[in-house]
Amino acid sequence: MTAVQAGISTREAEVLALLGEHLSNAEIAARLFISVRTVETHVSSMLRKLDAPDRRALAQLAVEWGRAARGGDVTLGLPAPVTSFVGRAQERAALAAAVTTHRQVSAVGPGGVGKTRLALAVAGDVAPEFPDGVWFVDLVPITDAAMVGATVAAAVGVGEQQGRGIDDTVISALADRRALLVLDNCEQVRDGVAPFLERLLAGAPKLTVLATSRARLMVPFERVHPIPPMSLTGDDDSDAVALFLDRAAAVGSPVAAEQREQVAEICRGLDGVALAIELAAARLPMLGLDGLSGVLADQLRVLTGGARADDRHRSVRAMLDWSVALLDPADRTLLHRIAVFVAPFTVDAAAQVGGATMDGLARLTEQSLLSATPAPGGMRYRTLATIRQYGLEQLAASGELDGVRAEQLRWCLAIAAGLAQDPKPGAGPWRARFDDVADDMRAVLGWAVTAADHRADAYALAVALANLAFTRNLIGEAQQRYEQAAALTDDPYAAGAALRQAAAVAGCRMRGDDMYRLYYAAAETARSVGDDAGTARDLATAAATVYRFSGTFAELPPAGEAAALLAEAQELAGDDPAASAAVALAECGVFSDTAEADLPEAVKRAERAVDLARTSGDPLAHSAALDALAAVQCWAGDTFATAASSRQRVDLLAKVPATPAAALERTNALSEAAESSVGVGDLAAARRWGEQLRDLPLLAERGDFATSRLLLADALAGNAEGVLAACGRFRDAWGLSGGLHTPTLATAAAAVAMIHGLRGDETARAEWLGVVDELDVAPELKAGYNAVFDAIVLLHEGRADEAFALLATEPDEMSEWAIWVWRHWYLAVRAEAAALSGQPDARDQIAAARPIVAGNSIASAHLDRAEALLDNDSSRVLAAAAAFEAAGSRYQRARTLVLAGGDHAKQGVAALADLGLAPSTP
The missing domain is CATH 3.40.50.300 (P-loop containing nucleotide triphosphate hydrolases)
Incomplete structure (x- = not known):
């Protein structure tokens, strides 16, 4: 089968080819200048068209089709040679x-x-x-x-x-x-x-x-x-001679047969070194064979036996010395100066750093000392590694190296400033601009950190590179550069700011241990200058990290350590607004871990944290405090208040400038807003927040976390197509992440298992329940959603008795983190199971659940349907179907029609089939 025969569109074929190169969705999107969501849509479409089980199968198919199109050749990630390969x-x-x-x-x-x-x-x-x-x-x-x-x-x-x-x-x-x-x-x-x-x-x-x-x-x-030098045996028909003849012909100076012995002599003088032979051949039009022989003999005699190089390198240095000696002084100086560039560079860059002109670069290119490649932004030039190393040595010997490096440092700082001011940071053109200069920024930073006179500029470049790397989604490097910047400055306040940025990036990387370490280091920096408020703020933030992001720690600090940090912060905070807000936030977490914790006091502390954070004027502190308040509201069983606080966080962060700390808060807020919206039956909002979470650049390579909330919303709505399209990305990304263990991921995996159960695919369901087990979440933390999902499948199969038995535990007897946002679903599904299984207290259970779920349209529709079935009132059953449809629960609407019986049941079966689900047993 070909792509055309399979009905693959041109754009889908492009995506498929990049899948064959094992690119991620984010990288494919950047390559094709489309959104990640569009890539996911194309992948989902091709999975259906090609009947492929997963993304890996698509990638293999792309390789096979590409191989067939080329007559069996493998797709190569190799640079195309610009000259022929000769000999060897x-x-x-x-x-x-x-x-x-x-x-x-x-x-x-x-x-x-x-x-x-x-x-x-x-x-x-x-x-x-x-x-x-x-x-x-x-x-x-x-x-x-x-x-x-x-x-x-x-x-x-x-x-x-x-x-x-x-x-x-x-x-x-x-x-x-x-x-x-x-x-x-x-x-x-x-x-x-x-x-x-x-x-x-x-x-x-x-x-x-x-x-x-x-x-x-x-x-x-x-x-x-x-790898030895090229063969010199056979005199005028050796590999070395063949290379010289090929390259001489390429520059328009073919060598006559009677001159081959002279060529062989030149090649022997160059010890068969390929680069030297190629450069010598390039000089042939200007010097002729006699000129080459004369210059070569003189240069080799000067260098032979000297201490400037060992035997291995002597021939290359000789070649470079005589090659460079043929240049005029201005071009020789230019060649040395542009050696500081480690990546391809433009004329403008060479002009600013090395005083280059277009003509000068052109002359060096003609002499094969530079290579020139057309690029979207203009011609880009590059020196070979050996020539670059040679040029650096010459600069050092002349005492010019530090001066040219300083010019390169100023150029890098100017480029960094321009990238930082770009109105579309992170977009395709911006990425290309950054990638073009990133290696030179890294290289000059490596020099600057060793130059005492440029320490301040080194700090500035490290911070700039950290900011740019974060925007480029190179978050590991961003953390490294912020920490490097902190070590480069003698200003404790600047060091502390860099450490806090590094801590936020560590949070984005889900490295709780690093967050804790870096906030503590920032506190010690503040302490060194007697900044009590700053010390208190950072100590309290370190303590809060232990509780807010406990799931990202490889190993939590010893018991009581966070409480000790908080106690010290309480003593130092004084009346500083930011420190007081940080302390109040930490008190919420530390208090929740103490034996004497009680709900009214927890609410009071959380509300105080919100008030202080709002007063401080810091939207990120305000968001963090709202997170603590939402946790307490969830603990109290107030699902609607939890959802409201989570939505408030999202709204608050919508216009906050993009920084590592803001990215961390926004990711956390969107995840919790999506989940808490599920809790109140607002699947449209849950899907909206889930889509925003999925599309965050920060999560481009974390398809498991990025799609987790969307999988949950789609599964509960009965959107099997969406779940099947996204669950492959989820599983692949989770495997690549090393199998992180987080409750958020376990909930999503259980939702996927539920969809497979509703499809009647017990094999796939068992596989996904195995993923839930692999996520290694404590049983008491998954009891709530596991029971809800499993009961929905059992009710679909007509096994109401088993469903009711599964939901026997009272919600108040479960861990607050297990029942979390699932209280409404648990009560509604349990009441329905009681009605369908003929429990004598079914009406009592329905009545008890009504005031709790009031305002949750889906949970209320569950109760209405259960009561209508008890009363054998078909009109009310159909009203429940309409309520489910209005709430976006297409699955429950279809199942309600099945429960209504008669012709409605036929409609329900058809609706389930349209959703890709198996028939439901009344």
């Missing part, structure tokens, strides 16, 4: 054999010898052996060893996920793939590559890695494969 037939075959035999092969040799070109050629040769993909990762731009995993992730198309580091995300993504990863230029970040590779190869047993490096990586799986 034996080395190419030997390296290919090594790659197909060993887990990790290191192609080791001196700079300029041709390791990269040979690795690319071999990767293309062996690609059919790796059906899950071949990727090329260029490590040249990387100067920070900690960024190796992030660079691999970018090449593979894996985004960072909350709750885990980028290295772990990459390992999970490649865990079961038979793929080839080509890591180029490992030597400069060997300390980062080696530990990353060791973990990657242990966690991805089917993966093969081909690395190029100037030295072995010293990892357990490594098979070292030396």
Whole structure:
């Protein structure tokens, strides 16, 4: 079958192709400039059209179709070579054999010898052996060893996920793939590559890695494969000569047959180093063979035996010395200065940092010392790694390196300021602009932190890069940069601000331990300058973190530690509004964990926290206090008040500027607003908040959390199509996250299991109930929603006695966190089960539930339907069906028609079938 035969649209085909590259929905959306929701719609459509069970099957199908279209070739993530590959037939075959035999092969040799070109050629040769993909990762731009995993992730198309580091995300993504990863230029970040590779190869047993490096990586799986210079045997028909002849012809200077011996002599003088040969051939139109021979002989004689380089590098340095010596002084200076760029750069960037002109860059490009590539924003230039390293050495030797780096630092700060002022931060064009300069920002920051005279600018760039990285959704790097900024400034107030930002980002990453550590560090910074109010605020916030975000801690602090922090904060707060609000919030959490807690006092404390937060004028503090109030209202069983407080949080945060702290609050508020709306039977609002939660950029790579509230709303409405479309993303994302254990995810998984039960698919239902068990939520915390979902399935199947038995426990006897927003549903479904199973007190149960659920249109319709069935009043049963439809509960409306009997039952069965659900037993 082809895409056309399957009815796949052009846009769907584009999405399918990117699925074959194992890109996330967020990355596909960015690539195609469409929304994440649109991508999800296309994926759902293709699952139906192609009868595919899940996203992984679609990705495999994309690979197979692509392979068929190319006559069986595997899709390669390899850069297209701009020149032909010449010679090295034996080395190419030997390296290919090594790659197909060993887990990790290191192609080791001196700079300029041709390791990269040979690795690319071999990767293309062996690609059919790796059906899950071949990727090329260029490590040249990387100067920070900690960024190796992030660079691999970018090449593979894996985004960072909350709750885990980028290295772990990459390992999970490649865990079961038979793929080839080509890591180029490992030597400069060997300390980062080696530990990353060791973990990657242990966690991805089917993966093969081909690395190029100037030295072995010293990892357990490594098979070292030396790459020698090009063959010089055979004189004028050697591989080295063949390369020179090919490149000379390419620049319009073909060599006559009688001159090949002279070419062989030049190649021998260059020791067969591929880069040197290519540069020499490029000079042929200007110098001729005689000129090349003369310059080469002179330069080699000067360098031979010197202490400037070891034997491995001597030939490359010689080549670079004589090549650069041919330039005029202005071009030579320019070549050295632009060596500070680690990523492709524009004319404007080179002008600001190195004083470049278009003509100067053009001359260097003509001399093969730069490569030029057309790009949307104009031509971009890049230096080869060896030439860049050479240029940096020359700058250092002349004493100019710090000055040029300082110019680059000023340029980076200006670029960062421009990105920060962009009216559409995070959008596709913005992302491209950031990605173009990010590596240079990182590199110059690495220099600036060691330059005492530029410490202030280093701090400013670290903060700017942290802000930009957060906007780019690189939240792991954002936290790292904020912490780096805190360590770079001597201003305790600036350090404290950076630490608080880092703490908020840690919260966005679901790293509660880091949040706690960083808020405590901020408190210590405030304490160092005698800022009692600031110390109190940060200590109290650290204490509150233990309770508000307890589910994100790998290990909670020792018992009593948070209370001790709060006690100290209470002593220091004084009458400072912000500190008082933070202390009041922490008191809500600490108090709820004490044995003497009682409901009236808890309400009083929460209301006081809200008043103080409102007075402080900080909307984020106000939102956090409303969160505490909603928790107390839930504890008190006031579901409507809980929903109102949660909605108030969402409204409050709607216009708050986007910061890490605001993103954390907004994520939490939307999640709780969606769930509490379910609690009061407002499925439309629940779906609205769920959609907003799903579309948050912060959750682009956390499809489990992002879709959890939407799955819940759709399941209760009977929207099986929506649930089936989203549950695959949920499960895949949860697996990639490392299997985080949170009640929110367990509720969503149980809702999916319910839908499969209503579809009559017991196998799928059992699988999803297994996911609920894997989430490892304490039984007492899932008793409420589990009983509701299971009872709905039992009632659908006509097993009312079993449903009633399942709901026997009184809500007041359950944990407040178990009954949470489920009180109305629990009471309504239980009363209906009592009526349908003929319980003698059924009418009493219906009457007792009415005042509690009054205002909840769905729960009230349940009670109306149950009472109408007891009275055998078909008109009231049909009125309940209308009430369910008005409330957006299409499933309950269809089931009510079945319960009404007669012709209405036929309509109900048809309605259930339209929903993709099995017939209901009256």
